[in-house]
Amino acid sequence: MPEPSVPLIPPRPAPAATRHFSWRGRKARSVAYQVLAVGVIGLLGWLLVSNTLANMRLRGIQSGFDFLWQPAGFDIGEGWLTYDATSPYWKAFLVGIVNTLRVALIGCVLATLLGTLLGIARFSRNALLRGLSYGYVELFRNIPLLLQLLMWYLLFIEYLPPPDAALSLGDSVFLSKNGIAFPSLSWADGHLQFEIPRIGEMQVEGGAALSPEFMAVLLGLVLYTAAFIAEVVRAGIASVPKGQHEAGASIGLSRARAMRLIVLPQALRLIIPPLTNQYLNLTKNSSLAVAIGYPDVVSIANTSLNQSGRAVECIAIIMLVYLTLSLITSALMNWFNRRAAIKER
Numbered sequence: 160m161p162e163p164s165v166p167l168i169p170p171r172p173a174p175a176a177t178r179h180f181s182w183r184g185r186k187a188r189s190v191a192y193q194v195l196a197v198g199v200i201g202l203l204g205w206l207l208v209s210n211t212l213a214n215m216r217l218r219g220i221q222s223g224f225d226f227l228w229q230p231a232g233f234d235i236g237e238g239w240l241t242y243d244a245t246s247p248y249w250k251a252f253l254v255g256i257v258n259t260l261r262v263a264l265i266g267c268v269l270a271t272l273l274g275t276l277l278g279i280a281r282f283s284r285n286a287l288l289r290g291l292s293y294g295y296v297e298l299f300r301n302i303p304l305l306l307q308l309l310m311w312y313l314l315f316i317e318y319l320p321p322p323d324a325a326l327s328l329g330d331s332v333f334l335s336k337n338g339i340a341f342p343s344l345s346w347a348d349g350h351l352q353f354e355i356p357r358i359g360e361m362q363v364e365g366g367a368a369l370s371p372e373f374m375a376v377l378l379g380l381v382l383y384t385a386a387f388i389a390e391v392v393r394a395g396i397a398s399v400p401k402g403q404h405e406a407g408a409s410i411g412l413s414r415a416r417a418m419r420l421i422v423l424p425q426a427l428r429l430i431i432p433p434l435t436n437q438y439l440n441l442t443k444n445s446s447l448a449v450a451i452g453y454p455d456v457v458s459i460a461n462t463s464l465n466q467s468g469r470a471v472e473c474i475a476i477i478m479l480v481y482l483t484l485s486l487i488t489s490a491l492m493n494w495f496n497r498r499a500a501i502k503e504r
Contacts, residue, residue, distance in 0.1 A: 274388025
């Protein structure tokens with residue numbers, strides 16, 4: 160006799176999980192700790208600023224950034240912006256910032272090119288080329304940057320010929336103790352024309368020129384940073400599996416084309432993050448230019464500090480400038496890193 164069928168009862172749906180906020184929960188504690196940390200940092204900052212201002216008032220030291228609109232009263236040796244001693248302090252700082260940017264941007268480009276070539280040369284089949292690349296890296300990254308800047312500056316101002324007997328390179332480029340002069344574009348009668356420098360009675364006249372201070376700073380930063388970038392590139396290439404090199408050879412690519420089309424694009428994912436650090440280091444190391452008289456933002460701030468007595472304000476401007484440059488560099492490199500990762504996929 161068949162057993163009576165038992166009606167199937169569908170299972171009850173699980174009750175919806177309800178999240179109740181609790182001050183004892185992990186999320187609440189995390190938020191509370193962060194708020195507390197920000198509050199403590201803010202309180203310490205307020206105490207530091209208030210105590211500094213109080214002590215400055217007791218000693219009769221003026222404070223504030225109103226001095227930025229007063230005449231600077233000093234000249235600047237070089238710069239792209241129009242400036243004289245009657246210009247305000249803020250314009251002097253702007254000239255220094257532009258000079259810092261000029262060294263940093265050109266230095267990053269040249270150091271990247273040189274460092275990439277040196278990093279690739281470490282994998283050359285030519286033993287001499289590999290040895291020279293290795294020796295370059297070990298030499299320049301183990302000598303303090305300040306000593307390198309002083310060395311290049313002394314070479315330029317001591318061993319180059321005087322301006323009235325400048326060394327001619329192709330009758331259009333002249334090298335002397337005053338720097339390097341080269342042809343430049345200039346306006347004439349509503350159109351552009353090349354202005355060729357020439358040796359005058361006392362110095363090289365005409366064209367554009369780069370001061371020995373600028374050349375020493377740029378050369379020192381490029382050679383020093385390129386040694387570190389070479390190691391970054393070498394490590395990135397070494398991380399690519401050997402099979403990728405063999406795959407390029409199997410389809411008939413030369414070693415150079417396989418390196419450019421297959422290996423380097425894959426190595427970028429490991430090269431870009433440490434490369435960002437080297438760009439930041441180069442930008443911040445440019446502050447050492449004050450040791451050889453290049454008028455960067457640190458040099459301008461030191462002169463302004465001595466004349467105005469606004470030490471805290473001038474140091475704060477320096478910190479703000481380098482912080483801003485570092486954040487902009489990091490943001491641009493992070494954007495480039497994301498683009499590279501998307502293309503790799």
